[in-house]
Amino acid sequence: MLATPTEDPVLPAGHAAEPKWDGFRALVGCWADGHVQIRSRSGGDLTAAFPEIAIAAAGLPAGTALDGEFVIWEHDRLAFERLQQRLHRRGSTAARAAAQWPAHYVAFDLLRLDAVDLTATAYRDRRAALEALFANHGLQAPWALCPATTDPRQTAEWLSWTAVGMEGLVFKRLDQTYRPGWRGWRKYRSRHSTEALIGAVTGTLSAPVTALLGRLDAGGQLQYVGRTTVLHTAARQALGARLRDGHADHPWTGWSFSAGWGSQDQLDVRLADPVIVAEVAVDVSLDSAGRWRHPVRLLRVRTDLAASDVPPLGTDKG
Structure with missing residues (x-):
């Protein structure tokens, strides 16, 4: 049942x-x-x-x-x-x-x-x-x-x-x-809201479909923590107006991303300058690295926050 x-x-x-x-x-x-x-x-x-x-x-x-x-x-x-x-x-x-x-x-x-x-x-x-x-x-x-x-x-x-x-x-x-x-x-x-940096998207930078999220580890490196559900129209427009191309030394250059937790399928992504802070609704399902296992829901873009305001990797592990 x-x-x-x-x-x-x-x-x-x-x-x-x-x-x-x-x-x-x-x-x-x-x-x-x-x-x-x-x-x-x-x-x-x-x-x-x-x-x-x-x-x-x-x-x-x-x-x-x-x-x-x-x-x-x-x-x-x-x-x-x-x-x-x-x-x-x-x-x-x-x-x-x-x-x-x-x-x-x-x-x-x-x-x-x-x-x-x-x-x-x-x-x-x-x-x-x-x-x-x-x-x-x-x-x-x-x-x-x-x-x-x-x-x-x-x-x-x-x-x-x-x-x-x-x-x-x-x-x-x-x-x-x-x-x-x-x-x-x-x-x-159960869900709660928190923040993460947008490090890449599926779709295009001007019309993103989902956002790939990251947080800084103890060494200051951006680590992947999860992906959003499909963005609604207003969120796509808000992000599309702000996203900028990822620079040559983007920390995720050369990385591949799974289409889902435990999936072998790979996503086609566009790297973005990881400076935009997103507020997201997340659940409590984490893996041992502190990544969200289920897609998260984008609530809003936080233009009032800087990258330094984002909780570090592992914050949600309790």
């Missing part, structure tokens, strides 16, 4: 809220014959990539299927890039990765128990069964029970967990059944 975005962080009536994890969605099943299988959202088999979860899943009651997310903690923060590095490992390399970067499985739904399909039952009943599963079988690490609440005060507190990489909230109607592939849940992604 999937979620559709919402801009409203308020818990709707008749709904429960859960924290939105910066993790990797997966189904974990221990079938009636004891066979364990871990499947990604796209259907890929992850069983061999996460041997510590597969071993733990063998101890679940036969005929159990869970929906949840893998998470890895590193330096007191969720580290999505460590999950990415583990996805394609198998055999001894997967075992070594499990020892170095152990994963937890945060379960937020119970789809099958004792070979009985629960997807046609209401969320409140599936949630009660999931809590009973954890309590009755004493499930501990690498298992984790995802918190859930109907208290708006608790959801407000969860929104303060962004420093550890918590992405926001997921809202689920209490009487809702589980329908695979249906976007019946709602997800709110």
